[in-house]
Amino acid sequence: MAQLREIRRRIRSIRKTQQVTRAMKMVAAARLRRAQEAIVLARPYAFKIRQMIEHILTYPDIPEHPLIRASANPAVHLLVISGDRGLCGNYNSQVFREVERIAGKAGRNLELTIVGRKGADYFGKRGYAIREAIRDRDTSTPGELARRLFLSLSERFLSEGVGRVAVTYTEFKSALSQKVVTEWLLPLAFDPVDTPIHCLDYIFDPDPGVILDKVLPRYLQSQIFRCLLESRTSEFGARMTAMDSATRNSDDIISRLTLQYNQARQAAITKELIEVVSGAEALKG
Amino acid sequence: MTSMQDLIKLVIVTPQMTLFQDAVAFIQVPAYDGYMGFLPGHAPFVSTLGTGILKCGSRDDPQICFSISGGYFEIHDDEMIVLADVAERPEAIDIERAERARERAIRRLTGEDAGNWDLERARAALARALNRIRMSQNGH
Numbered sequence: 001m002a003q004l005r006e007i008r009r010r011i012r013s014i015r016k017t018q019q020v021t022r023a024m025k026m027v028a029a030a031r032l033r034r035a036q037e038a039i040v041l042a043r044p045y046a047f048k049i050r051q052m053i054e055h056i057l058t059y060p061d062i063p064e065h066p067l068i069r070a071s072a073n074p075a076v077h078l079l080v081i082s083g084d085r086g087l088c089g090n091y092n093s094q095v096f097r098e099v100e101r102i103a104g105k106a107g108r109n110l111e112l113t114i115v116g117r118k119g120a121d122y123f124g125k126r127g128y129a130i131r132e133a134i135r136d137r138d139t140s141t142p143g144e145l146a147r148r149l150f151l152s153l154s155e156r157f158l159s160e161g162v163g164r165v166a167v168t169y170t171e172f173k174s175a176l177s178q179k180v181v182t183e184w185l186l187p188l189a190f191d192p193v194d195t196p197i198h199c200l201d202y203i204f205d206p207d208p209g210v211i212l213d214k215v216l217p218r219y220l221q222s223q224i225f226r227c228l229l230e231s232r233t234s235e236f237g238a239r240m241t242a243m244d245s246a247t248r249n250s251d252d253i254i255s256r257l258t259l260q261y262n263q264a265r266q267a268a269i270t271k272e273l274i275e276v277v278s279g280a281e282a283l284k285g
Numbered sequence: 286m287t288s289m290q291d292l293i294k295l296v297i298v299t300p301q302m303t304l305f306q307d308a309v310a311f312i313q314v315p316a317y318d319g320y321m322g323f324l325p326g327h328a329p330f331v332s333t334l335g336t337g338i339l340k341c342g343s344r345d346d347p348q349i350c351f352s353i354s355g356g357y358f359e360i361h362d363d364e365m366i367v368l369a370d371v372a373e374r375p376e377a378i379d380i381e382r383a384e385r386a387r388e389r390a391i392r393r394l395t396g397e398d399a400g401n402w403d404l405e406r407a408r409a410a411l412a413r414a415l416n417r418i419r420m421s422q423n424g425h
Contacts, residue, residue: 041302048298048366052359056331202329206317214333215357222300
């Protein structure tokens, strides 16, 4: 009998866990949808601002902008975008693995800015050179965060503390598939445009150098903003998938335990029957 | 019926979203040096945006307004792209928030609020707040 009660208790507790995982899955799914919309809506700006810069850069005799200038400094600054919370499958650990791979190659020349509590905890314990760790990612909007990161990263680059700045984030492909990627942020790189002639008759007011001076920082900020949006959306996707499989796992366990429970109950009944029957037999004899 | 030749394709985008996309007959922009008007057939032009009200009009709706602050725009081949840091339709403006922002900026600029405020930013905040208030009061 003790065994029966034990199994019943376990089934109940797993049902409760399942309720939680199912709720988390629903929440993640709802947020995922909104985050996905935000990515799509933010795309035209990133695309157009890049196009505009490429137009301006075709103008002859533009002084080389400090954000574009290549540096001989071998030091690399890496912006790592992780999450504040777990329960999202291998979303965070994949980011860690990628950063460790880069750190293996860069060695002493690498310093980190970390977004997300999980990443801050992980790398904080492992002796990496961390310049800044933002542990409460979820309390500020991606826009605010992008501005803050843009200011500190460009300051670090312009003061020649580092020669290059890169970002490791999780690219959102679909709810089921996310990919960790690393891209260069600084110095900014642009493809040469095929049709430079048609930009010669542009009128600039103020002159192109001054405009570039204002547009390039904005572009960098919009790049960081995009990475933050992608990572956030990926996290919701990963959490939804993880919680979905957790819910299904608990379904499996519950059905296995129910079977066990029924078998045990059956065995107990049979045992009692045998006892009754054999008792009756003994009295008869 | 207007042909495509005497209209400008106007696109207004902010970092968050595309706010407006349509063909219009004229555009008035708060540019770097003050307000500028654009008609179809304008020469290619690039400039930065100040804080102010962008007006444009199609034949059907002669007065479409946006409050705009900061950013850049480019016009070429009768296509104008406005990349605004902030852009809002008048109905989207939160007048109470704008009033509060105005009060705060004035307090900071007059030194009523003690503190080491960035005066440049306070001035910009005041300009944005006044712009929003002005636009929502004009009712368009």
